[in-house]
Amino acid sequence: MIGTVLWCLFLAAGLTWEVTCRTGRRRRPGLGATVAALSVSLPGRICLFVVWAFVGVHLFTRYTVPNGWV
């Protein structure tokens, strides 16, 4: 339970910071700009691709639905 609450808090914190970055008086780099900085170099882009592919495989082929597959 506490873990689920923490995950939700992390999500809320990320969203709040992203909104602050985009609407605050002093514009700060949001998540997009931060990831874009990673993608300037080829190794960075390859890392992003590997992470993207891993997330896809992990989420969509290996998930276990709590109450059985619908």
Added chain:
Amino acid sequence: MALQTGRGRRRWGTVLGAVAGSAVAWIAAGVAPFTGRAYVVLAAVVVVTCVWSARPGGLLRLRLSGARTEQGSGRDGPGGGRERVVGPAPEPAPEPDRTSEGRPATRDVVPWLVLAAAAVVLETVGLALGGRSATVPTLSTTVDHLMAFRGSRFALFLLWLGAWWVPAVRAERRASSTPGGLR
């Protein structure tokens, strides 16, 4: 005239891409996990994305390193978002929150790094407790609850597809309209 044709082609490309992406997402959302079909569908998507991005002019072949990039007001997505290849131009005075390479200043990305580190710690604790602990579940176990419905699986799959394809296509289009943007 030629410009209008190019814009029309891009618009149609965007529409076709959205339709194709939605179709793939709907098919993938209807496949049971841990089955051969699930692995085939995912592998096909990853391979097509890899081949598309590795082709000449694709995101993985763009020459972004060594060129200064601009990120409009710190907005937008990976692969560039609004990042623009402007070539090795003479360096103007850096903005207050940018380094001289046009990257975000370290202090400005600290909140994201802290958040990422906290997520890694929580994920590690969740894995150490077996992955499906009721007290501290892993992120994927938490997300699994969304996977109970085909609609939410479809939405998540679209989100995942868009996370790579949208910024990649934007970056490719920007680079193709910038001399020297392609390798």
